[in-house]
Each structure stands twice: as C-alpha cells, then as structure tokens.
Amino acid sequence: MSDRRNLITDVAGIRVGNAHNEALASGVTVALFDGPTTASWVAVGGGPAARDTGCLEPDTVAEGVDAIVLSGGSGFGLDAAGGVQAWLRAHERGFLVGSVRVPLVPQAICFDLLNGGDKDWGRYPPYRELGYAACEAISEDFALGTVGGGYGATTVNLKGGLGSASAVTANGFTVGAMVVVNAIGSAVIDSGPHFWAAGYEVEAEFGGLGLPSHVRPEMRPMHWKGGPQPATTIAIVATDAILDKAMAKRLAMAAQTGLAKGLRLSHALFDGDTVFAAATGRKPLVDRYNDIIEIGATAADCLARAIARGVYEATALPFPESLPAWRDKFGRSS
Template sequence: MTELRNLITDVAGLRVGNAHDPDLGSGVTVALFDEPAVASYCVMGGAPGTRDTDLLEPDKVVPGVNAIVLSGGSAFGLDAAGGVQAYLREKGVGFAVGSALVPLVPQAITFDLLNGGNKEWGRYPPYRELGYEAARAAGEDFALGTSGGGYGATTVNLKGGLGSASAVTGSGHVVGALVIVNALASAVIGEGPHFWAGGFEEGKEFGGLGLPERITPEMRRLDWKGRNRESKPPISTTIALVATDAVLTKAQAKRLAVVAHDGLARALRFAHALYDGDTIFAAGTGRKPLADEAGDLIEIGALAADCLTRAIARGIYEATALPFPGAQPAWKDRWGRR
C-alpha cells in the first residue's frame, strides 16, 4: 500500500475539491466518487439542513450516489449541489432513467451567515458556481482548515474549519473522514490548548499535546454559541462524510453513519444539541469485499469514528482566522504551531 496522506482520499475511488469566496466568508467542499458509491446518512442534531437524503435510506431504490457536498451558506448553500450536478452532467455522469441522466448529489449545509463576510449577493446566492468550481478542483490532495466548506466555520471560542483523517483496519480496509467543524460548542478542553480529541491523535497531526494530566470540573464547564443573550443566535452545524473502500450494502452504510457519530461526541464538548445540525454521510466505494462481514464492519465503524474525532481537531488546528472585525482567533493565533 502507498503511504497514506492522512486524508479521506486515501480511500480508493473518491476525490475531494474545495472552492471558497474570501469576501463572502464561505465555501463548498465536494467529494466525487469515481463510480457510484453505496451511501447512507444519519442526522442526530436538532437543526439540520440537507438535500436528497431520503434516497439514501436502505429501503429506497437508488443503488449509489455520484457525489456528496458539504457546504456553508445555511439553506442558501443547498444550491451548491446544483453546480456539482452541472459539472457531472457535462462529464456524462449520473443515474440513468431511460434516456435521461441524473447526477445524484446529496448535501448537508452549515450555518455561517454571521461570521463577518459579505452576504449581500443579490438575487441568487453564489453557491451553485462554488459547487461547480469545487467539483472541477477535485483531486487526491486538498487543503484543510479555512478552506472550502470550512472557510467560514466557527466554534464557540475558536475558528472552525475543514478537517480530514484516515486509518487502515487490521484486514486492510482503508477508512477516512471529512468534516466541516462549525460546532455549537468547543473542540478544546476548558480554555485550551488541549483538544478533547487528544487521546486519539496520531503523531503530531494537531499539535502533539495529548491530554492534560487532569480534567477538572472547571475545564468541563459548558459553554455554547448564544449562551450569552448579547451574543449571536446559537445556530451551528458539524457535518461530515466517512468513507471506506469496503463493499457495503445501504443498510451497512446506514449503520456506519450511526456509529461514526461517536466521533463527534468524543471531539466536541458537546454535540447533538437542539441547535446543532449534526449530519454524517457514510459511503463505501466497493473496492475490497468484507472477509468477516460482522468483524470487518465493526472495526470499520470504530475506526471511522476515530478518524472523525481526529479530523475535527485537525480542522480547528489547521484553521486561520477570517480577516473581518471581531473574527474569532485561530488555534495557532493563541498557542502557535506545535
């Protein structure tokens, strides 16, 4: 096996592209599949925004999807999938219905409308074009942090961002995660700099700090966007894709999406709240069969959650602050590169 990039694109059969607008303070990230991928999803937040997710349920007829979109822009950002469809249609990619070809592109969005960027876009929002550009840019390497759909992401106390990580199971299946960290709460313990994900870190992928010697009650004190009445409305979303090169059924992909939510719960204090839109897609690119169906699936799910935990911390660690008045500091602004 070639050396891993520690990105979701280590999973054979998918590529990722980013596009963003610095003045807008928002962007789009797209995962394109080389062949239709078996996929499902699970929403555990109270305020989700999605497109074409019903077709991912195991009892629905669609066998696979062509792309997954993770975007900023709240409901306006749902236009991004149309841009990705336009790109795929130009390439002759889609689900054949008679003589018609329909690219299947489920999507989830984050709320980043109050981050200081210029959202006065006129009659139509720019996300369709950003979706097209993100699809056109798709490749094996892509930027993390303040990039793509993570460009305008925030948390309660630090700049959010785009994160990714990968791992390999004992039977050789590759697993990866891709996430926009736009959390209601915090990815760091107390006032920082340690990440809640510190116990899962590989090498120094997000600073190498590990965990503090002791986590005190004060470090566990709850805080979230909007807790102070003078602060902005408490609307947020962390959205993700976990993927594997395994051959999966839609029911197995559904289970994988459910299990992957453990990654959010471990990396954030806290997740799955009323104003979180926490949504996770799960996909199998079908390159490697399951040898031990139950055992392989259990390990893939466990590592997918681990990858998501690590990806969340990487998204925060790699972020840079937005150039707007009152913008949140980045992790490296406060604690430097470790």
C-alpha cells in the same frame, strides 16, 4: 502515516475539491466518487438542513450516488448541489432514467451567516457556481482549515474549518473522514490548547500535546454559541469495503460518536450534526460482522481526529471581532 495522505482520499475511489469566496467568507467542499457509490446518512442534531438525502435510505431504489457536498450558507448553500449536478451532467454522469442521466448529489450545509462576511449577494446566492468550481478543483490532495465548506466555519471559542483523517483496520480496510467543523461547542478542553480528541491523535497531526495530566471539573464547562444560532458540524466518513446501504447507514450511526469524542458539546438542539457514510466497494469483507464493527469504530476515531485537525489547521477570518485561530493563541506545536 508516511505512505498515506491522512485524508479521506486515502480511500480508493474518492477525490475532493474545494472552492470558497473570501469576501463572502463561505465556501463548498465536494467529495466526488469515481462511479456510483453506496452511501447513507444520519442526522442527529436538532437543526439539520440537507438535500437529496431520501435516496440514501436503504429501502430506496438508488444503488449509488455520484458525489456528496458539504457547504456553508445555511439553507442558501443548498444551491451548491445544483452546480455539482451541472458538472456531473457535463461529464455524462448520473442515474440513468431512459435516455436521461440524473446525477445524485446529497448535500448538508452549515450555518456561517454571522461570521462577518458579506452575505449581500443579490437575487441569488453564489453557491451553485462555487459547487461547480469545487468540482473543477477535485484532487486526491487538498488543503485543510479555512478552505472550502470550512472557510467560514467557527466553534464557540476558536475558528473552525475543514478537517480530514484516515486509518487502516486490522483486516486492511481503509477508513477516512472529512468534516466541516462549525460546532456549537468547543473542540478544546476549557480554553485550550488541548483537544478533546487528543487520546486518538496519530503522529502529532494536531500538535502532539496530548491530554492534560488531569481534566479537573472546572475545565469541563459547557459553553456554546449564544442565542438561536445553528452550528451544524457536517461530515463524510468512507471505507473501501463492500457494504450495502443498510450497513452504510449503520456506519454513519457509528461514526456519529466521533462528534461526541471531538467536541463538547454535540447533538444539541441548534446543531445539525449530519454524517454521511460511503462505501466505495473495493474490498470484500473478511469477517463480516467484526469487520463492520471495526470499520465503524475506526470511522468514529477518524472523525474525532478530523475535527481537531480542522481547528488546528484553521486561520482566522480578517474581520473585526472574528474568532482567533488555534495557532493565533497557541502557536505551531510539534
């Protein structure tokens, strides 16, 4: 792990920027690609909300996208992609139509409107400006936890947040994941401290506690956010392999299993559970079918790890009745 960041930016061709508003208790994360990048998506939960995802389908004309956005704000947060488009247009990026460039910026949002922040923003929500600010902050290094699109994220019993992780396959393909953990359920077994994703942990990246010696039936209750409150865990997985859009969609499908590995529960009626998949096209496949299988399985593991890291690195919001952070309850394990 020492020669990598353990972030999605270990995949060549991706940089990430975060912006958030502390009073609003919400924010935006943008994955910006060095050039037009093959991407697709899959939404499995019953309450998704997204923008410009039609261009990600394998039968559409767009060959690549310029950025992907993960934002808070529920439907209001979909304005963030407009800010990212403005930044890309200023940098002469986008799909060329005659003499006009149109930046392609798919986006998914999570529901964080009931987390205690001040959502009385006036006529227009602030997410467009937050999207632009996130682009101004792009880097290969970025913080995790209560930042960006994960600033206002929660789970049923702990503060959620922005998580990321990476790995390398046997044939040398780099795979990464980035997730806003705003789950309807829990990332920890029972009331904690052990993470559901503990079996996939690398080098104590989220505390090194492992799994409990035995997960008894009474430690597997199904708790979820009460009432009609959407929760929407949203993610991006990426690889440096050369894939077409059909195989990028297959990668997104495979990566969805990482949500089930890292959370109890997932893919519920009030979940959005959207996963984007991007292939930056730096390396040709060596063993086409087996490489695709391994990249997908690795992406699912990375996503499960990223979920745990997002919760592990989070800090609590400073509002009455806010959920505690993992470290508030269990300290910094190593």
